[in-house]
Amino acid sequence: MNSMVQLDSATAIAAAAAVAGNPVKIVAQGVNVYYGEKHALRDVDLDIQERAVTALIGPSGCGKSTFLRCLNRMNDTIPACRVTGRIAMDDQDIYDPQLDVVQLRARVGMVFQKPNPFPKSIFENVAYGPRIHGLARNKAELEEIVAISLKRAGLFDEVKDRLGDSGTSLSGGQQQRLCIARAIAVSPEVILMDEPCSALDPIATAKIEELIDELRENFTIVIVTHSMQQAARVSQRTAFFHLGVLVEIGITSDIFTTPKDRRTQDYITGRFG
Numbered sequence: 024m025n026s027m028v029q030l031d032s033a034t035a036i037a038a039a040a041a042v043a044g045n046p047v048k049i050v051a052q053g054v055n056v057y058y059g060e061k062h063a064l065r066d067v068d069l070d071i072q073e074r075a076v077t078a079l080i081g082p083s084g085c086g087k088s089t090f091l092r093c094l095n096r097m098n099d100t101i102p103a104c105r106v107t108g109r110i111a112m113d114d115q116d117i118y119d120p121q122l123d124v125v126q127l128r129a130r131v132g133m134v135f136q137k138p139n140p141f142p143k144s145i146f147e148n149v150a151y152g153p154r155i156h157g158l159a160r161n162k163a164e165l166e167e168i169v170a171i172s173l174k175r176a177g178l179f180d181e182v183k184d185r186l187g188d189s190g191t192s193l194s195g196g197q198q199q200r201l202c203i204a205r206a207i208a209v210s211p212e213v214i215l216m217d218e219p220c221s222a223l224d225p226i227a228t229a230k231i232e233e234l235i236d237e238l239r240e241n242f243t244i245v246i247v248t249h250s251m252q253q254a255a256r257v258s259q260r261t262a263f264f265h266l267g268v269l270v271e272i273g274i275t276s277d278i279f280t281t282p283k284d285r286r287t288q289d290y291i292t293g294r295f296g
């Protein structure tokens with residue numbers, strides 16, 4: 024088979040082995056999503072492993088972003104959208120009516136396709152979440168959270184002397200790392216990334232990919248990507264969606280070298296997409 028993806032298979036296999044024993048963080052069972060009459064996701068069963076990167080791939084419109092948005096209930100904000108089935112994080116049903124959605128979204132952070140810093144200072148972009156969630160007892164603690172979050176997002180050295188400047192004054196890649204720092208600042212357990220590099224140049228993309236690899240030590244990451252190369256570089260597990268169906272999920276190197284399903288094979292060899 025002639026996959027379009029160049030795999031550094033030794034690295035990919037070592038990375039998959041390193042996370043192989045990690046427990047499951049999120050379990051989705053029989054998930055269906057409708058936008059009005061449109062049945063966008065059908066009977067999806069999918070496990071997300073803790074402290075690993077899971078990539079969601081598939082052709083445009085297959086339901087990747089829809090599934091991602093189920094994981095922090097962002098679909099609740101779309102009036103016509105209806106979700107059925109069960110999604111549990113650490114065995115807790117995240118669609119339980121008793122559950123506080125604001126708390127859920129602090130536990131399951133999100134980074135979007137287009138960097139979207141608030142029109143506020145770099146400091147305030149990161150401090151906002153910890154402040155509203157009461158995570159700092161005083162100014163010194165808040166400053167510490169901001170500094171740590173910027174360091175973990177690989178941005179601190181570039182901005183430490185200009186924390187008062189507007190977040191929007193940064194380059195696109197820096198803005199995306201600022202958005203990652205903002206997500207990290209409220210100590211989430213899971214970070215969802217919806218095509219986080221699609222608006223970035225190759226150098227900024229490489230930095231974000233390196234960062235994702237570092238972040239998986241502490242966070243569970245789910246990333247939607249149009250780039251099979253990116254999925255191969257950053258993820259340990261890959262899920263392939265097609266026409267609203269989860270076709271298969273497996274170890275990334277297996278999906279790109281020995282997929283079980285013909286549809287996956289056709290996709291990774293570029294027969295459609």
Ligand SMILES: Nc1ncnc2c1ncn2[C@@H]1O[C@H](COP(=O)(O)OP(=O)(O)OP(=O)(O)O)[C@@H](O)[C@H]1O
Binds near residue numbers: 086087088089103249
């Ligand atoms: N807000 C919405 N209202 C109505 N239909 C929607 C909405 N969002 C998505 N859809 C439909 O649901 C299906 C899945 O869309 P989704 O955006 O999840 O796919 P995707 O795989 O992420 O696509 P892409 O790679 O192009 O971003 C598509 O047919 C899309 O048109």
